[in-house]
Amino acid sequence: MLPYQTLLPLQRGASPGLPQQIAAGLIDLIRRGVLPFGARFPGARQLAGQLGVNRQTVGLAYEELQAQGWLVQRPRTAPVVCAQLPEVPGQPLPVAAGQFPARAAFQFTKTAAAPAGQLPAQSTLVLDGGSPDARLVPHALLARNYRLASRGAARRPHLLGYAAPNGVRRLREQLARYLHDTRGVPATADHVFVTRGSTMAFFLLAQLLVQAGDTVVVAARSYAEADAIFQSRGARLARVAVDEHGLVLDELEVLCRRQPVRLLYVTPHHHYPTTVTLSAARRVRLLALAEQYDFIVLEDDYDFDYHYAEAPILPLASADRRGRVIYTGSLSKVLAPAYRIGYVVAPAEVLAALAPIRVLVDQLGDPLLETAVAELLADGTLHNHLARSRQQYQHRRDVFCAALQARLAPWFTFVPPAGGLAVWGRFAAGVDLPKLAQRCQELGLLISDGRAYQLPTEPQPSHLRLGFAVLTPAELERSVRILETALRALH
Ligand SMILES: Cc1ncc(COP(=O)(O)O)c(C=O)c1O
Structure with missing residues (x-):
């Protein structure tokens, strides 16, 4: 017999009462597959003994289970878990799709700030606005x-x-x-x-x-x-x-x-x-x-x-x-x-x-x-971490700027930054940044579509901030190659 005294912790004097607590506990065991369908419930006397309650209390719990359709009682045999359970046996109850309201029943005003994007897949390269490389954190x-x-x-x-x-x-x-x-x-x-x-x-x-x-x-x-x-x-x-x-x-x-x-x-x-x-x-x-x-x-x-x-x-x-x-x-x-x-x-x-x-x-x-x-x-750990990261990021900046210059020169102009974690630059007229971002994404590189940096006086986005710190030199080279491929495909 299962250790029901452990599996069914009871709170005496609490509401709901003991029969309901035992019934709820047994339902939970069925849902979790501890009591599979067709399994026997323990005899009322033994269960009452283990739980330290009287037999009538267990009887009332079983009546409740029977009423809810969890328990089948046949003459002269121990009660068993019903084959036609009210819910799926042995699994947590799935939430049926569409049960949760898709829309609110009230009006509200949305704030102007754009929600943060979803985390990209691990395999995706990201040239974001300038994040550090979390792989370097101690x-x-x-x-x-x-x-x-x-x-x-x-x-x-x-x-x-x-x-x-x-x-x-x-x-x-x-x-x-x-x-x-x-x-x-x-x-x-x-x-x-x-x-x-x-x-x-x-x-x-x-x-x-x-x-x-x-x-x-x-x-x-x-x-x-x-x-x-x-x-x-x-x-x-x-x-x-x-x-x-x-x-x-x-x-x-x-x-x-x-x-x-x-x-x-x-x-x-x-x-x-x-x-x-x-x-x-x-x-x-x-x-x-x-x-x-x-x-x-x-x-x-x-x-x-x-x-x-x-x-x-x-x-x-x-x-x-x-x-x-x-x-x-x-x-x-x-x-x-x-x-x-x-x-x-x-x-x-x-x-x-x-x-x-x-x-x-x-x-x-x-x-x-x-x-x-x-x-x-x-x-001093943080200071050492910063000293190491600074060195790495400086190298990454140099690799990135050299690759940008070598591969994107006609399309992208920028001044190598003296510090920070990102390059700011301008794309030549005719480069459609939203299309470029889309093409890059198909090739496994996430970049902004530039709208966040667009001035009201500019007819279309033309500037981009490209964070270099988050990627290794090899990843940076790959990213710039993707940018080049995408630009060539679009022009
Ligand atoms: C201009 C600027 N200020 C502040 C932050 C930092 O924001 P937080 O400290 O809330 O992460 C960022 C982060 O990207 C930023 O770009």
């Missing part, structure tokens, strides 16, 4: 740290309760040290607020700082998710051109003279998507304009860790002594986007005001992961 060390954090929490379970919404202190300390040592941001743990990626940082900051009707300035081409977040607050977006030195500040100043500007969103290290660096002279002027016209500078430093040739220009936040600049960053390009670790660096009073907003959407972050990542920073 997974084993991160997993070890996570395990240690998890064990620690087992001894101090309060660590797994609701905690401060600004992130684990150890990570905030380590991030402050890293931001100070790598880029001169003079922050302490009290000036760091950990978020799930910088996207959440933009969202929380927009809730706090942007009201309907406010003017938010962004670059002519900018980060679509940030645009959508500001627009979702009812902000009016004003756009400023970008040239080879970054944001065109004369345009910004004209705008500021015409109307109050609440906030400027800027990616100075490498403008997204064009990869241009905001020049040192313009940085000084930008901070002066922010003072003069009283706007907030939201500095998105999403890829500061990747510069290949020269020392980078330090962030605006490293020069700001007036509390004008709010700095955001992310480990999405350092580890991988799925880890969802981002941060805001700002005066403590701003961070204190973010906390109650974060509680409304997420209560708190992921203390175990944050602890595990803090230890990667503390013991």
Whole structure:
């Protein structure tokens, strides 16, 4: 006889009562195939003995099973599982197609942001907007740290309760040290607020700082998710051109003279998507304009860790002594986007005001992961990882740029980027980017169709951001060959 005392755990005094609990437990055993069709149910007396209930209780359970069609009782034999079961025997119940409503019964407004694409098949090559190569992440060390954090929490379970919404202190300390040592941001743990990626940082900051009707300035081409977040607050977006030195500040100043500007969103290290660096002279002027016209500078430093040739220009936040600049960053390009670790660096009073907003959407972050990542920073693993990745990515950039130049020269023009994880370039007139993307996909390469980067003044998409870090040199060569083949097929 099966160990029914283990298979049918009962809760005495609970509702529904014991007969119903026994019946439900036996149905579950039938569904899982533990009691196959035609199998005998245990005799009522033995089952009652094993479960420590009286025989009538089991009798009532069997009556319930019989009524529902699960049990057949023939004279003078033990009851058996019915051959004509109400549900499929031995398998979890399949959900019949079309049972779940395909549409909602109510109206709603969709947000402007495009949903993230599906994960590509493993065999597909991807030249995306600039992701890191997750194959390089020190997974084993991160997993070890996570395990240690998890064990620690087992001894101090309060660590797994609701905690401060600004992130684990150890990570905030380590991030402050890293931001100070790598880029001169003079922050302490009290000036760091950990978020799930910088996207959440933009969202929380927009809730706090942007009201309907406010003017938010962004670059002519900018980060679509940030645009959508500001627009979702009812902000009016004003756009400023970008040239080879970054944001065109004369345009910004004209705008500021015409109307109050609440906030400027800027990616100075490498403008997204064009990869241009905001020049040192313009940085000084930008901070002066922010003072003069009283706007907030939201500095998105999403890829500061990747510069290949020269020392980078330090962030605006490293020069700001007036509390004008709010700095955001992310480990999405350092580890991988799925880890969802981002941060805001700002005066403590701003961070204190973010906390109650974060509680409304997420209560708190992921203390175990944050602890595990803090230890990667503390013991130097993350710095070593970055040094290695930087070397690899520089090599990949060179291989990629050489291949693009050799194979796509008539169709694609670009300036090799000084840093970052992607190349920005323009396709010649006549190249139909959506068709090119389609053809590449058929050949096993995913690229954008360029619409995300298209200006309203451009009749069709012509520019593309091609991330090179995520692929090995051999994969990059293959990708460029596919691009060449697709272009030749279309022209
Ligand atoms: C301009 C820009 N900012 C921020 C991010 C990072 O977003 P998150 O930290 O939410 O992953 C990205 C990621 O691609 C980006 O391109």
